[in-house]
Amino acid sequence: MKKIIISILLLIFSLGIGYQFLDLDIFHQVTAEDLRLKGKVIVLDPGHGGGDHGAQGKAHGTIEKDLNLKVAMNIKKELEKRTDAKVILTRDTDASLLPKIDQKKELQARVDVAKKNHANLYVSIHHDAFTDPSVKGITTHYAPLRLEDRKLAKYVQQAIFNQKIDTNDRGVQGSDYLVLRENSIPAILLELGFISNESDEVRMNSKEFQTKSASGIVDGIIQYLSR
């Protein structure tokens, strides 16, 4: 009898360790409080700004810095509507954070916004461009080898495509970007389509896509932070 009890206890113990190892989070009950993200701080970073325009569209004249800001503001609004998280934008006007254009210092200043505000999550918003105009789709980047960041990237990328978006799902990708590498919290960089592809450029400017993608991105953030 004693032996049976001991082996049952051992089994329960090893299952617990196993689940922890697999990170299945089965013992965590998601509460309404979790879903509201009370006490969480989320930094949204609209890429480029001011003298740095980012990519520019040939077919419809889209300027990346402007679209990044618009999309980030949509996400902020959606997050504030659905959660109690504190949402901070690295910029809320068409201006760089630093007066002089110095790419490296500018990007570090954006990471410092997260540090200063003790943020839990960092999401940088961009739109892609490539020499081959047939290349299109959405990619979520994370710092290579960071499993937490990769997990966040997967949640968000999946949630965007759950909204039935009509472009290529380019998946998640480990990429060595300063804003990802220098962040000590889970950080991702979204490329929400190719400005250099005509159908992507039309889509990214549409109200329908902007509503769907903001909703998907917020779903992904809530799912990740509520596990």
Ligand SMILES: [Zn+2]
């Ligand atoms: Zn960009």
